[in-house]
Structure formats: structure tokens, C-alpha cells
Amino acid sequence: MQILIKQPHLEKLPKGEKWRLTIHLEIEKGESHTLWYEIPSTFVDYLSTEVADTFVVAYLLYAMQHKYDIISERPVSSHLLAMLNEYLIPFLSGINKSLYPVKVIAQEYTGTFNGNHCGTGISCGVDSLSTVIYHGMEEQVSSRRIDTLTLLNTGYYGHNEGNSEHYQSYVSQSAQFCKKFGYAFLTVDSNVSNLTQYDFLSAHTYLTCSTLLLFQKYFHTYYYASGYPVFNFEPNFKDPAYYDTFLLNCISTASLDFVSSCSVLSRVEKTKLIAAHPDVVKHLYVCLSGDATHNCSKCEKCVRTMLALEALGRRDVIADVFDIEIYRKNRVRYMSYMLRNRRHKVYYKEIYDTMRENGLSIPALAYINILPCQFELTNYKNRVKSLVKSSPLAEKIARKMLSR
Numbered sequence: 028m029q030i031l032i033k034q035p036h037l038e039k040l041p042k043g044e045k046w047r048l049t050i051h052l053e054i055e056k057g058e059s060h061t062l063w064y065e066i067p068s069t070f071v072d073y074l075s076t077e078v079a080d081t082f083v084v085a086y087l088l089y090a091m092q093h094k095y096d097i098i099s100e101r102p103v104s105s106h107l108l109a110m111l112n113e114y115l116i117p118f119l120s121g122i123n124k125s126l127y128p129v130k131v132i133a134q135e136y137t138g139t140f141n142g143n144h145c146g147t148g149i150s151c152g153v154d155s156l157s158t159v160i161y162h163g164m165e166e167q168v169s170s171r172r173i174d175t176l177t178l179l180n181t182g183y184y185g186h187n188e189g190n191s192e193h194y195q196s197y198v199s200q201s202a203q204f205c206k207k208f209g210y211a212f213l214t215v216d217s218n219v220s221n222l223t224q225y226d227f228l229s230a231h232t233y234l235t236c237s238t239l240l241l242f243q244k245y246f247h248t249y250y251y252a253s254g255y256p257v258f259n260f261e262p263n264f265k266d267p268a269y270y271d272t273f274l275l276n277c278i279s280t281a282s283l284d285f286v287s288s289c290s291v292l293s294r295v296e297k298t299k300l301i302a303a304h305p306d307v308v309k310h311l312y313v314c315l316s317g318d319a320t321h322n323c324s325k326c327e328k329c330v331r332t333m334l335a336l337e338a339l340g341r342r343d344v345i346a347d348v349f350d351i352e353i354y355r356k357n358r359v360r361y362m363s364y365m366l367r368n369r370r371h372k373v374y375y376k377e378i379y380d381t382m383r384e385n386g387l388s389i390p391a392l393a394y395i396n397i398l399p400c401q402f403e404l405t406n407y408k409n410r411v412k413s414l415v416k417s418s419p420l421a422e423k424i425a426r427k428m429l430s431r
């Protein structure tokens with residue numbers, strides 16, 4: 028059983044501003060995938076299509092889920108080829124028993140590309156902006172300083188054919204940030220997440236970094252923003268953020284080094300770093316609501332960030348970036364959520380500890396409050412919906428109740 032990666036094909040799109048790189052993958056049982064990437068014409072000369080690194084990393088989990096060896100007609104960078112077969116595949120099949128220990132079979136590519144840029148993603152979230160400050164504005168070593176920011180359609184915007192539109196609504200926010208602070212901007216659209224249909228949380232590093240491996244003639248270092256500090260390293264397949272420091276080394280090449288950025292900082296420390304830069308913090312956007320125009324102040328990520336800012340004594344930033352009235356009105360519920368989750372969720376433990384260290388008094392009502400936050404209610408509703416969908420008996424009961 029195998030996936031055969033064929034030769035890529037590059038063509039200019041009609042309007043001339045973009046190029047499309049297409050790659051055909053032949054999969055057993057007569058199935059095939061046509062994977063594409065749309066690249067701005069200003070970056071097309073930097074494509075490293077001599078190697079199949081991108082496609083191998085993008086399809087690694089897919090191949091392991093379906094027990095397919097990956098065979099490539101193009102060579103794979105030697106460091107990547109060795110690390111995949113000798114470290115990453117055994118590691119993944121060790122931590123997730125539903126993944127098969129498959130093989131990547133290709134010729135090794137021993138050459139190097141000469142990229143001379145450093146980059147990171149620009150979603151304007153806490154991990155992203157803290158990386159821009161840490162390795163961009165405050166980086167001491169000039170050859171390691173970020174000069175390019177990216178926004179890639181590789182899964183965050185959903186797995187459906189229409190996700191390109193959703194992704195486009197976020198492009199202008201990122202482009203404006205780059206223009207204001209003098210960074211080059213690279214944005215790439217792709218159907219990689221539509222084809223692989225991965226659970227995004229457990230595959231985001233693979234999807235994003237595989238796409239960046241297309242640009243080994245441009246980047247020599249790419250900072251992948253870490254979700255959890257290295258102190259919380261865990262061989263936990265649910266989210267590569269737990270094991271990114273190991274993973275990023277396995278999927279780097281001699282030409283492109285992936286670094287788990289700010290992995291020595293907690294989320295509260297990252298928030299503090301951003302809050303110390305008034306011109307940057309204005310752009311902070313953490314919201315999960317899907318509306319790119321503002322932070323809703325009600326979703327779990329907005330709540331988490333507002334609480335961190337309060338713990339740091341930065342209510343002024345809450346007022347600038349969030350809706351302070353919504354925060355005031357729901358503060359007891361938000362604090363209560365933090366108290367209930369401080370023992371098993373890293374972020375809430377950090378916020379709680381910072382509040383205690385800074386002598387912030389937590390309202391007594393928060394300890395006895397039983398009213399849920401709005402996002403908890405939405406989560407309950409969605410869980411009930413999926414339970415009803417998956418259980419014919421539950422669906423029957425729900426229908427009976429509705430017909431009364």
C-alpha cells in the first residue's frame with residue numbers, strides 16, 4: 028500500500044498576480060489527490076520544487092493513518108528523509124497506536140538552497156505577536172531577525188472548498204500589520220487541509236511547516252510560534268504544541284531551520300511582552316468568533332487573554348483591545364471559569380498564579396458562582412447536538428420531545 032508523489036507542475040494564473048503549483052498524488056485503490064498551492068508572483072522564484080519535502084510532510088499523518096508508504100519521484104532533503112524514517116515516524120506510532128510505522132522512500136537530496144530571510148506567521152494572536160517582538164523588533168542577532176510575515180490557508184479556516192473566502196477575510200488585517208511595521212508579507216492559499224481532512228488541532232504544525240518547505244530558497248529560519256512552553260513538553264498527539272521542539276527539528280532541512288519560538292515564555296509572559304509595546308498591542312486579535320474585525324470578548328480565547336491582562340494589571344489594554352463593558356459585566360463568571368480550570372489547564376494555572384503573585388483579589392462570588400460563561404453554554408449545546416447526531420436512540424428521544 029502506497030502513496031506515489033508525482034512531479035509538480037507550475038502555471039501562471041490568468042490575472043498574472045499568482046502562480047499555481049499543482050502536484051498529483053496517486054493513492055492505492057484507484058484514489059488520487061490533486062494538491063495545489065497559490066503563490067504570489069513575487070515569491071515564485073523562491074520555490075524549491077527540486078525536492079518533494081512539502082508533500083511528504085503534508086501527507087505524513089495521512090499515510091500513517093492509512094498504512095501507506097510514501098514513495099516520491101522527486102528527491103527529499105537528506106536530513107528530513109533520515110529524521111522522518113529514523114525518529115519522527117517511530118515517535119508518532121509510539122504515542123498514537125492508530126498510526127502505522129510506514130516508510131518514506133525517495134532519493135536523498137544533498138544540496139542546499141540559499142535562503143536569506145527569517146519569518147513567522149502573522150495571525151495577530153498572542154503567540155504570533157510575541158514572536159514578532161521577540162525575534163523581530165528585539166532580536167539581537169541580525170541574521171536571525173524576522174523580516175517576513177506569513178498568512179497561510181492550511182487548515183485554520185476550515186476544511187471545506189469555500190474556506191479560501193474565509194481565509195481572504197483575514198489577509199488584509201495581516202497585510203496592514205506588515206505595511207505598518209515594515210515587514211515583507213507572504214500569503215499562500217492551498218487545498219492541503221481540504222484533501223487531508225486532519226483534525227486541525229493535532230496537525231497544525233505539519234500543515235503549516237510543510238507549506239513553508241516550498242520556500243527554502245527564501246527562508247533559512249522560520250519561527251513557528253509555540254502554543255505551550257517547553258517546560259510543558261509532552262508526547263501528546265492531541266496537539267503538536269506539546270512536542271513541537273522535537274517535531275520541528277525532525278522536519279527541518281539543511282536549508283530551512285524551524286524554531287519553536289518563545290518556548291521559554293509562559294502565555295502570561297508573552298501577553299506582558301505584547302502589552303509593553305503600545306503600537307503592537309493595538310493589533311492583538313485572539314478571537315475565535317470568526318469575525319476578523321474585532322475581539323468578541325466572549326469566546327474562550329478572548330476571556331483567557333482579558334484575564335491575563337487583568338492579572339498583569341493592564342485593564343487599560345483590555346479597554347483598548349476588547350469590550351471593557353462586556354468584561355465588567357461577566358468578570359465574576361470569567362474568574363469562576365479560571366478557578367474551575369486552574370488545576371488542569373496550563374493557561375488558567377498561569378493566570379491564577381500571576382493574580383496571586385501580584386496580590387490581585389479574586390471576588391468571593393467567583394468561588395461560589397454556578398453560572399456558566401457564554402462559550403461554555405455554546406460548547407454544551409454543540410456537544411448535545413453531536414450526541415443526538417451520533418446516537419439513533421438520543422435522536423428519537425429528541426424528536427419525541429420536540430413533537431410534543
Ligand SMILES: [Zn+2]
Pocket residue numbers: 313314315316322323324325326327328329
Ligand atoms: Zn472572541
